[in-house]
Amino acid sequence: MTPLPSHRDIPAATVTRLPVYLRALHAVATRGVTRVSSEELAIDAGVRSTQLRKDLSHLGSHGVRGVGYDVGRLTAELTSALGLNRAWPVAIVGMGNLGRALAAYGGFATEGFHVVALLDRDHAIVGERIGELTVTAMSRLPGLVRELGIAIGVIATPAASAQLAADALVSAGVEAILTFAPVALTLPERVSTRSVDLATELHVLAFLAQHDRLAADVGSPG
Amino acid sequence: MTPLPSHRDIPAATVTRLPVYLRALHAVATRGVTRVSSEELAIDAGVRSTQLRKDLSHLGSHGVRGVGYDVGRLTAELTSALGLNRAWPVAIVGMGNLGRALAAYGGFATEGFHVVALLDRDHAIVGERIGELTVTAMSRLPGLVRELGIAIGVIATPAASAQLAADALVSAGVEAILTFAPVALTLPERVSTRSVDLATELHVLAFLAQHDRLAADVGSPG
DNA sequence: GAATGTGAACTCCTTCACAGCA
DNA sequence: TGCTGTGAAGGAGTTCACATTC
Numbered sequence: 001m002t003p004l005p006s007h008r009d010i011p012a013a014t015v016t017r018l019p020v021y022l023r024a025l026h027a028v029a030t031r032g033v034t035r036v037s038s039e040e041l042a043i044d045a046g047v048r049s050t051q052l053r054k055d056l057s058h059l060g061s062h063g064v065r066g067v068g069y070d071v072g073r074l075t076a077e078l079t080s081a082l083g084l085n086r087a088w089p090v091a092i093v094g095m096g097n098l099g100r101a102l103a104a105y106g107g108f109a110t111e112g113f114h115v116v117a118l119l120d121r122d123h124a125i126v127g128e129r130i131g132e133l134t135v136t137a138m139s140r141l142p143g144l145v146r147e148l149g150i151a152i153g154v155i156a157t158p159a160a161s162a163q164l165a166a167d168a169l170v171s172a173g174v175e176a177i178l179t180f181a182p183v184a185l186t187l188p189e190r191v192s193t194r195s196v197d198l199a200t201e202l203h204v205l206a207f208l209a210q211h212d213r214l215a216a217d218v219g220s221p222g
Numbered sequence: 223m224t225p226l227p228s229h230r231d232i233p234a235a236t237v238t239r240l241p242v243y244l245r246a247l248h249a250v251a252t253r254g255v256t257r258v259s260s261e262e263l264a265i266d267a268g269v270r271s272t273q274l275r276k277d278l279s280h281l282g283s284h285g286v287r288g289v290g291y292d293v294g295r296l297t298a299e300l301t302s303a304l305g306l307n308r309a310w311p312v313a314i315v316g317m318g319n320l321g322r323a324l325a326a327y328g329g330f331a332t333e334g335f336h337v338v339a340l341l342d343r344d345h346a347i348v349g350e351r352i353g354e355l356t357v358t359a360m361s362r363l364p365g366l367v368r369e370l371g372i373a374i375g376v377i378a379t380p381a382a383s384a385q386l387a388a389d390a391l392v393s394a395g396v397e398a399i400l401t402f403a404p405v406a407l408t409l410p411e412r413v414s415t416r417s418v419d420l421a422t423e424l425h426v427l428a429f430l431a432q433h434d435r436l437a438a439d440v441g442s443p444g
Numbered sequence: 445g446a447a448t449g450t451g452a453a454c455t456c457c458t459t460c461a462c463a464g465c466a
Numbered sequence: 467t468g469c470t471g472t473g474a475a476g477g478a479g480t481t482c483a484c485a486t487t488c
Contacts, residue, residue: 013479019425023404037447046406049447050481057449065448065487082425083432090424101323105420113424151431152424175434176427178420182245184268192430194423198327198400201416202312202335202374203241203304205398208414209373210305212397235457259469271469272459279471287465287470446488453482460475466468 010081014055020045021052022078029071037068084111089150091117091174093165094157095125095135098180102156103130113152117144121161142172155179232303236277242267243274244300251293259290306333311372313339313396315387316379317347317357320402324378325352335374339366343383364394377401 024044028036038056042049056063056074059081063069079085090113092099099118102108108115118130121138128135136144144150153169155162155177162181169177176192179185182199246266250258260278264271278285278296281303285291301307312335314321321340324330330337340352343360350357358366366372375391377384377399384403391399398414401407404421 011479015429016422016426018429019419019422020406022425023421024406027405039447044406048481051479053448054450054480063448066446067488068447081429083428084425088424088428088431097323097326101319101327102420104319105323108420108424110421111425112428113421152427175431178423178427183249184242184246184266190434192427192434194427196418196420196423197241198324198330198418199245199332199335200238200241201400201418202310202330203244203306203333204238205374205400205414205416206305206310206334207237207240207303209310209397212412212414233457261469270459273457275470276458276472285470288468289466290469448485448487450485451483453480455478455480457478458476461473463470463472465470 010058014058017045017047017051017055018078018082020047021055022075022082022084025071025075025078029075034071035068036071038063041069087112087114087149088152089114089116089148090152090154091115091119091141091144091148091150091169092154092156093119093138093141093169094155094161095120095122095128095130096156096158099156100130102154102180103133116148117141117150119144121164138168141168145172145174151175153177155181155185157181159183232280236280239267239269239273239277240300240304242269243277244297244304244306247293247297247300251297256293257290258293260285263291309334309336310374311336311338311370312374312376313337313341313363313366313370313372313391314376314378315341315360315363315391316377316383317342317344317350317352318378318380321378322352324376324402325355338370339363339372341366343386360390363390367394367396373397375399377403377407379403381405 024041027044028041038049038053042052045052059077061074061077090108092102092115095118103115103118118133118135119138119141120126120135125135126137151174153174155165157165159181162179162183163185166177166185166187170187170191179193179195182197185193187193246263249266250263260271260275264274267274281299283296283299312330314324314337317340325337325340340355340357341360341363342348342357348357348359373396375396377387379387381403384401384405385407388399388407388409392409392413401415401417404419407415409415
């Protein structure tokens with residue numbers, strides 16, 4: 001009858017900040033601190049303390065009034081809320097420059113995210129050894145997903161192949177996709193997506209830089 | 223007296239979508255189309271047509287009622303609004319795996335973004351040749367920024383060095399920073415920042431995947 | 445006294461509904 | 467008739483203000 005402990009109905013904006021809080025907690029713990037106020041933690045996370053408290057309140061999290069949060073306990077709560085208690089095997093599709101860099105990038109390995117499969121639709125690349133893994137053909141994807149319990153797929157293909165890669169990942173049973181390809185993917189609703197796009201980020205920065213420059217010019221009276 | 227043509231007071235959310243629209247326009251143009259409706263373009267961009275129209279309205283853009291948008295003209299308007307008519311020389315700080323990958327990554331080169339300087343504070347790396355560039359010492363940053371007109375800096379250092387890198391970029395006169403380091407940077411207000419963080423993206427996906435799984439379990443009645 | 449947790453106010457963004465124009 | 471442009475409505479996210487608890 002009673003619903004699950006929690007995790008449900010957490011605002012999307014809050015979810016994107018939980019990993020940031022978790023990292024801030026790690027930083028704090030590294031300094032040997034075992035108790036933090038929302039004020040201190042918020043500074044490390046780069047948000048306001050009220051934002052932090054409101055976000056944590058969605059987890060039903062309990063700090064202690066007048067005291068603050070227990071670092072260990074809050075770390076455990078966030079880890080569990082984010083589902084980082086388990087391993088998350090990852091498959092990377094597209095073994096060009098970007099795919100290779102991602103396969104080598106250590107950042108992936110932290111906290112349960114292990115790259116366990118590398119795929120490419122180009123048969124000239126299939127069989128090539130990259131780090132500890134061998135590039136496999138797309139046809140083997142469904143089997144790999146089943147055998148290795150892959151839930152997350154990373155798309156590192158050119159834009160033109162991205163939808164194909166996405167379709168393959170989805171029909172193989174992957175639950176979530178991180179794409180680096182600069183195109184809108186069409187996906188069933190049940191599959192979660194996040195998109196990282198360097199070109200877009202640079203474009204936005206160009207806009208802001210140009211804009212601030214104009215604003216500065218206007219600001220100084222003629 | 224009259225303010226600048228436009229570009230001012232464009233909502234942040236709109237700005238982040240303008241690059242997406244520009245890409246959608248390129249895709250459409252590649253298909254040989256010279257006129258699009260907001261409906262068609264919105265599909266390519268992955269947004270609703272009303273969103274697209276509202277966004278474009280902030281640019282003071284003019285489609286033709288009953289007809290649609292002229293692809294060439296709208297492309298020109300967005301290009302100009304984003305400041306992509308000029309070159310944007312880029313400096314990358316931090317020549318580890320990620321920095322090297324970024325230096326090699328072609329995606330940077332598109333539309334005026336050219337990597338013109340590679341820096342690292344580790345003197346063992348300084349002098350090393352990467353692609354067409356030689357890694358230079360941090361001390362040379364201010365000179366490079368001035369001589370090469372660098373406005374955008376990319377931080378590809380480990381988290382621990384990111385603030386140092388940011389400080390160096392800011393005092394050298396860079397106007398905007400794209401950081402890959404998973405820490406909150408403290409920067410003067412005039413400097414624009416965007417942050418790309420793979421670990422965070424994976425964490426969010428883990429949350430969503432786990433969450434949807436729970437939802438599915440709950441959804442099927444016991 | 446100190447810091448959390450949270451309803452209420454506010455701001456920002458998205459979507460709707462439709463007027464206006466080719 | 468078809469599609470844009472936009473005021474108004476609705477929804478989401480953030481911040482405020484303060485009651486609450488240790």
